Each structure stands twice: as C-alpha cells, then as structure tokens.
Ligand code: HEC
C-alpha cells in the first residue's frame with residue numbers, strides 16, 4: 394500500500410494544468426495558426442485568371458467593416474422562439490432534406506437548397522444574403538404588381554428558383570424561415586437595404602453577352618463541379634446536391650431571378666468559382682456576363698409568366714420575355730447590349 398499513487402483529485406488538477414498550458418500555447422501561436430488556416434480556405438478551387446479579374450468590386454471607400462453582418466448565434470432568444478429560428482436556418486441550409494424530391498416533411502421542390510444561391514444560410518456579403526429583407530418587406534413588387542410579404546417572397550423562390558410549389562403560410566416550415574430571416578435583419582433600420590446585402594451590380598457591356606465565349610469559360614472554370622451537362626452532382630443517397638445543377642430539368646425555371654443575365658452575372662462575379670468573394674473575385678465582369686449568357690441559353694423548366702409584370706413598362710431591362718414598351722426585341726433584352734435600351738427608357742420616362 395506504500396506505492397506512490399495519485400488520487401483522482403490530483404490527476405484532475407494535473408490534467409487541468411496541462412489543458413491550460415496547451416491552451417496558452419495555442420493562443421500564443423493563434424495568429425500564426427489562423428493565418429495558416431485562412432489562406433488555403435480562401436484559395437479558389439479552380440485556377441483563376443487574376444490577370445483579367447478586377448481586384449475589388451466595391452468603390453475603395455466601402456470598407457468591409459461597413460458591410461452588413463448577421464447577428465451572432467449566441468444572441469438567439471431562448472426557448473421556442475430560438476428553436477424556430479434555428480429550424481429556419483436549417484431549412485435554408487438543407488432545404489432538400491426536408492422539402493426536396495425525397496424530403497422528409499413534404500416533396501415540393503427540385504432538390505436545390507436555398508443556401509445554394511443564398512450562401513452561408515443567407516449571410517455572406519454580396520452572396521445574395523437576407524440582410525435587407527426584414528427592413529424592406531412587405532413591399533409592392535412590380536413583378537406581381539401586388540404587396541408582397543416575406544412569406545410571399547420566399548414562396549416566389551420556391552415556385553421559381555426551386556421550380557416547386559409554395560409552402561402554406563401558416564405551416565411550421567414557413568413560420569420558421571420567416572422567423573430566421575426577421576432575426577437576421579433585426580438590427581437594420583426600417584426601409585434601408587444595408588451595404589453588402591443581396592448581389593453586386595455589374596456595369597453593362599457595350600456588346601451583347603456571348604454564349605459561345607461563355608461556353609469556353611464554363612469549360613475552364615465551372616465544369617469540374619457543375620459538370621459538362623450542367624446537372625451537377627448529388628450526394629450518395631440523392632437527398633442533397635454536393636454541386637447543384639445549373640441547367641436542365643432539375644435547375645431553376647425561366648421565371649427565376651438567376652434567369653436574368655444581370656442577376657446571374659452579379660451572383661457569380663462575387664461567389665463563383667466556389668470560394669470567390671466580392672473582394673477577391675475570380676472572374677472579370679466580361680467573363681461573368683458571357684458565362685451567364687451561356688448557362689441561360691441552355692434548356693431549363695419553363696413557367697407560366699403571363700401574370701408577371703402587369704405593367705409591362707416596368708419589366709426589367711434584362712427580362713427576356715416580351716411584349717415591351719421600348720421597341721427592342723426579346724433577343725436584345727436577353728443578351729444585350731443593354732445600354733441602348735436603358736437610354737431609350739430614360740428618354741421615355743422624361744417625355745412621359
Ligand atoms: C437558384 C437560385 C436561388 C435559390 C435556390 C433560391 N433563391 Fe431566393 N433569390 C434568388 C435570386 C436571384 C433573388 C433575387 C436577388 C436580387 O434581386 O437581388 C432571390 C431573392 C430572394 C429573396 C428576396 C431578397 C431581397 O433582398 O429582396 C428572398 C427572401 C429569398 N430569395 C428567399 C429564398 C428562399 C427562402 C429560398 C429557398 C426556399 C430561396 N430563396 C432559394 C435566387 C435563389
């Protein structure tokens with residue numbers, strides 16, 4: 394019984410000492426570790442052509458510190474309210490698991506996740522985030538000609554971007570999604586769209602965007618993930634995409650936001666190839682427009698759009714379905730050049 398032995402308490406305090414020592418070491422070298430870790434994560438997955446890529450999208454005055462940021466998870470309210478918000482976030486990130494073709498709650502959408510287009514669950518700067526939604530809805534939208542709530546706008550994406558059916562507004566899933574979007578935007582002043590919300594807007598090209606040029610770029614920069622036939626890649630059990638489809642039967646339909654060239658080009662400029670960011674883009678503006686033209690020249694589901702834009706003079710310049718009041722053809726409304734349309738409309742607005 395004289396053998397030296399540690400009692401459990403001594404062992405625990407020794408372990409504590411050890412843990413504290415390791416933590417201190419980690420903290421001391423934290424700067425180094427962080428810099429080692431962040432760099433590879435920021436590298437584009439595909440070799441980029443920085444020679445043509447513009448360095449930044451924002452004017453130099455817009456520092457990243459002024460961009461909208463999501464509230465911290467730690468500020469989530471307790472109890473059932475917090476749980477609904479968490480569930481909403483989960484539905485944005487893994488929509489297909491719950492509501493896709495094999496969804497465990499309902500089968501009402503095409504397999505895309507909201508997060509495929511609203512990156513990082515709708516929080517990434519210029520990643521089509523939701524920072525300006527709670528502050529600007531309900532709003533009267535020209536597309537429907539009616540006042541639209543957050544739930545109505547969410548269903549717009551279900552019916553178009555997810556080529557599916559709407560969620561019931563009083564369903565638990567819709568309430569959760571709306572609770573999450575409201576929580577994200579809770580600190581934004583009513584009526585304001587914060588800097589960094591939504592997408593970047595690219596300047597129009599002087600010539601039409603060119604699908605043939607876009608095809609070559611697609612093969613260099615996108616094909617590794619989104620595949621030659623644009624169908625992407627599903628996970629092993631087919632419940633979610635690893636790489637979502639860009640055209641074909643399982644992609645967004647012709648009524649979706651991304652079917653407009655300016656939205657597609659703005660989305661990929663700040664976000665694709667995967668890993669690109671607004672302050673470290675991998676595509677020049679021109680490349681983004683051409684790739685947008687290629688992808689949106691390929692087949693995809695259609696949608697009855699006859700009730701859209703009840704006031705046809707309010708159709709966006711790049712809405713590719715007539716009739717129009719400006720006299721330009723559908724072809725030019727789809728691929729550009731957009732500047733002449735913009736100028737003519739400005740003239741019309743003045744003379745009206
Ligand atoms: C295929 C891409 C895509 C998918 C998937 C998608 N959306 Fe969208 N969403 C868009 C685009 C593009 C816009 C328009 C952005 C703009 O005009 O700046 C948009 C706009 C929105 C808006 C309005 C944003 C604003 O600031 O006015 C909301 C809210 C929204 N989506 C919610 C959802 C939800 C919820 C889902 C999943 C059920 C979803 N979206 C899935 C592409 C997508």
Ligand code: HEC
Nearest residue numbers: 438439508509510614615618635637638639661665666667
């Ligand atoms: C390294 C793989 C990779 C490459 C390369 C890549 N993407 Fe993506 N892309 C993704 C992933 C992953 C997502 C979904 C992001 C998420 O859910 O967080 C995505 C989403 C998208 C979306 C929105 C969702 C959809 O399916 O409509 C579009 C549009 C898109 N990519 C276009 C492009 C284009 C154009 C290129 C080439 C310039 C490109 N991507 C290159 C991985 C990639």
